[in-house]
Amino acid sequence: MSVVTDLNRWLATDFADTNTFLEEAYFADRAEIVYENIDLDQRKRALRDDGAALVTRIGDVEGDPYDLLGAVGLYLAACRRHEVDVPESAQAVAGRLGVALGVAPRFVFAHLSTHNPAARTFTRLPHEQAFNTYNGLAVLGYDRAAAALRRVPSVATSLAGALYEEALAGLEAVLDAGRALAAELDGARFFLNVRPYFKPHVVCGTEYRGANAGDFAAVNDIDLALGLCDVGDPFYQRILVEKYPYVPPEDQPRLRTPPVNLLTLVEETGTHTEKFLAVCRAHGAAYAFHHHRLVVPFLAKPAENVPPDRLARLTASGPPLDVVLATLSRLVDLRAARDRPGTAHGRLSDLRNGARPQVSDRRGSGLPR
Template sequence: MTTTSASDDLDRWIRNDFVALNTRLEEAYFAADAQILHGRPELETVKRRIGSEGAELVGRITESGAPRSLPTGDDERYELLGSVGFYLGACRRHEIEGPQSAAWPLAQLLGSSLGVVPRFVFAHQVLYNRAVGDTFRTFTALDDERAFLLYNGLSMLAYQRTAAALRRVPALGVSSPLTAYLLREARSGLDDVLDLGRTLSKTLDVDRFFLNIRPYFKAHRVGGVEYRGVNGGDFAAINSIDVLLGLCSPYDPFYQALLTEKYPYLPPEDQALLRATGTAEPLLDAFVREATAGPITPQLRDNAELFLTVCRLHGAASAFHHHRLVVPFLQAPAARAPQEQGQGQESEAADLTTSGPPLHVVMGTLARLVDLRTARQRPGTDGGGSARPSLDRLRYALDAAPRSGLRTDDRSTDDRSTDDRS
């Protein structure tokens, strides 16, 4: 049997029997309002099938001559890593122990060859998830999982569109008429991010997400190492936007630690983009420099006000995600979550997040990121790291300069209204 056919067999199983088996378990958990059930013979049989069938299919790939016979293209190997990772993620979710160790050597080999972690990440679920017959790979057949992946995937595309536009601005200069086109493209992308977030918040069922989708994102071991779980922000685009706008600094120890931690969880091509983050002058610095040097030309004013709108929208999208998706879909249900069978309160609390640290630590980190992206200075602090002083300088320079020959198609550009909780 060739590696190609063995990989195809695994892919078909992931798209068919694997989905059916997981769905059967999730429906039972949901009916019992439990995160997992143990000791029910009919469900233990389903779990054993997931463990043994997946191990057998992965074993066929390794027996066919890996690494010599593995796909040579990065995209094909990355997709195969996703398939193996789906299997390992399901084993972790259902607490299946034993069979999954057969997949560890292949996952480690694929991960090391690509320079990424040897587990599935969010990229495998959204932007690197080839559809067959209109259907992309999922863990279950639940409508909520499909909606979660669809709207988050579209948001990632919108973020990438925004980042691609902003990356081209430094070479043109902030007063170029071509820059106005790129800033309008960035504004459009962030408008889409906000719209998609609002749609997801209205579509996704809180209990379904917490009980039946979130558990697949948990941290799990591959070999002797435990790798943190899935994070929807594991793409370079959002960090490129942070830094290019000037709202976050790659020299800030807090932000630098986040970039370093997420690096191996990015797709290979995103790693190169993340490495390049911070090499260009932040657009905020460039706008402040030109606006304060004067005179402020009509084009520079138009571009600066478009830029402030992009900053406002980026902050609003971050605030909306935190307050309307993370808090109600993770923090709130965690407070009333049923205790998992066989686990104490300490173990259960440590298992609520996908990132490893306890929930309150994760929420604190996310809240600080929102503060940076909205340029909010927390009361009682010196505002260190916040872009608010520079944004205020730019706004003051625009307000103080006379308006002449101004033409703008921009809507409201009040960058101070960043906390979108609607």
């Protein structure tokens, strides 16, 4: 039996059982983590040592290296969550896999959703399962919409309308997944028992930011295809550059090759304007819902009750929480084309009112006039 098989079996049994036991103990104390408890401390160390014994046996990659990186990454993230140091020999395995793949040497959200054939989880808690499932469904909806929008410039005008309808259906599925998650997820459980697994951690001396449910390329495809964001905008460019090592390898070329700007195309041709605008509205609505009904109540509000001694270290994935929230708020403005500086609000208003752009505006920048 291979070490990879042994590792996967451990992740599905003792690993998930130990994490679940610890999370229930933390939640009973209404704390993110409990210190100086002999039984809990022993379980934390056992998880670290048992996992290290398996991970350090991994030699040449067997099977899918990205899947294996996810398995090793879940172990590293759990150690970080329980605040036990990972042996350098185990970190080195993740480092080697990450270098070979050209990605960050840690688990990312894809390893729990769209790239998770073994259905791995950290715990057996239904709240984690709901978070993974509904966010995964949202990713699939975004993928569906992005694939349709990328095809619009290459098909006959008579077929483009069907692609806009396909994109709209994908974005409506994203909103449906968000609504289901908001209804099912318990805020305290998410904040205390799910979020901590997504923290930054150190691999081979370098700290890598935490996993983020937005680490996939499709949402950026949609931003750029609809002309709501611009790769020339320094703010948005930083988003793309920072995200690059954390998306699956097959997503990386999509971040390097922006799609055709359909806003400019619709301005110039006047075709399928209403369907295009409907897709823009759906994209903004799905993301605004995510921000106001998931990020704010499940992350920002609970953070108000964090003890002062832990508040300075509180983060969603890496930067201080207030910085993360400001970035997400700006993305809401852009994706919903709100009447703010630097958004596509003016151009979309012109489309709705039937105005045609001036020649100097036909640059495809996605920026307002």
